[in-house]
Amino acid sequence: MANYQERFTKVIGFIESNLDSAIDVETLCEVAHISKFHFHRQCSAVFGVPVMSLVRLLRLKKAAYQLAFRADNKILSIAIDCGYESNAAFSRAFKKHFGMSPSEFRASPNWTHWESSYDPVIKLRKQTMSQENRFQVDVIELPEILVAAIEHRGLPNKLGETLARFITWRKLNKLPPSKSRTFNFIYDDPATTVPENYRFDIGCSIDQKVSDENFGIVNKKIPAGSYAMIKHIGSDDTLGEAIQFLVSDWITHSGYELRDFPITLERVSFFPEVSEHEMVTHVYLPIHNQNS
Structure with missing residues (x-):
């Protein structure tokens, strides 16, 4: 039981x-x-x-x-x-x-x-996630992906404002999630970072570079290469546990080393379009072989 x-x-x-x-x-x-x-x-x-x-x-x-x-x-x-x-x-x-x-x-x-x-x-x-501790890690290869992003810099509790601005830009440019993959770049842990120094990017895949100074859009690339991936199913409330497992547990026993690129999230399905416990997020950790 x-x-x-x-x-x-x-x-x-x-x-x-x-x-x-x-x-x-x-x-x-x-x-x-x-x-x-x-x-x-x-x-x-x-x-x-x-x-x-x-x-x-x-x-x-x-x-x-x-x-x-x-x-x-x-x-x-x-x-x-x-x-x-x-x-x-x-x-x-x-x-x-x-x-x-x-x-x-x-x-x-x-x-x-x-x-x-x-x-x-x-x-x-x-607590439930910690007890289950059933993270399956797959090593995959990603091609280079061009991304249009808005850089959030500053207080984590203001991230919602940046997200709303990105959603507005995305709609204006007809880049819905069904057509364009959704990514986040995580540079800092909000639990250990001074709030004013917190960094987080919100973006989507694009076919060619774009420019929009009014929204603060910047062009970035997800580099081709190897990534450790966890398919996280559930609320963002437990995303931190999946990320922590990758960077502090899995990597130390994997035989791989970290590459110089931030942890990347791919938002596959969204709340509130789906229930929180049904959300799907791919967590990507950039890696390479120790001898490469």
């Missing part, structure tokens, strides 16, 4: 897959295989909030991402997609949590309150 952390991770996954539907405690008890008499207390102990507060929390996260990064989505459509029966009910819940209306958040997203209330979910996901 799965332990309790794994059970509640399944509960999160079920909730994320059904945010547009009515969710009741009885169904969640069945998912967790826990008696209703004990479920509420155990859920509150794990997450620090009652189970239906957790449902509301995950609904509002999806809504916030759609508001911030999907400008074409109407607020009413977002409300319905996140399980609210009316715009008024959605607006009340959103403002109570974020301290601003959905339209105000869309105009100027502020994630500060969200990040603190979401900590228990992140903690559980990381």
Whole structure:
């Protein structure tokens, strides 16, 4: 029988897959295989909030991402997609949590309150990932890939603004994810880097060089060569564990050495288009043989 952390991770996954539907405690008890008499207390102990507060929390996260990064989505459509029966009910819940209306958040997203209330979910996901520790590493060859990117430099909590700017540029240039591969270049660990010095690039593949000073677009190349790759399935909450495994565990026993290029992420499927636990991200670590 799965332990309790794994059970509640399944509960999160079920909730994320059904945010547009009515969710009741009885169904969640069945998912967790826990008696209703004990479920509420155990859920509150794990997450620090009652189970239906957790449902509301995950609904509002999806809504916030759609508001911030999907400008074409109407607020009413977002409300319905996140399980609210009316715009008024959605607006009340959103403002109570974020301290601003959905339209105000869309105009100027502020994630500060969200990040603190979401900590228990992140903690559980990381604990479950750490216990499973089932990272499969494949060594692959990539050709050279030309990338148009926006360089984020500065506070990590401002990264959302850079992402929104990149999404706008991408739409204007008709480079959707279905046509153009999506990449991130990771230079620094936000846990050990002075926030003002944090560096992170957001880009997409292109056929030829482009120029757009208004958006700060720069041309970069992913060099051809060998890469250690992990196919990470799940929320970004646990991406750090996959990256840490590659750079501190796998590489020391692999017989390979690191090449001079940052860790690269390829975003294969995105939240909120898919549920967080269904996201797919390829983590690439540039390597070469020790004798080459």
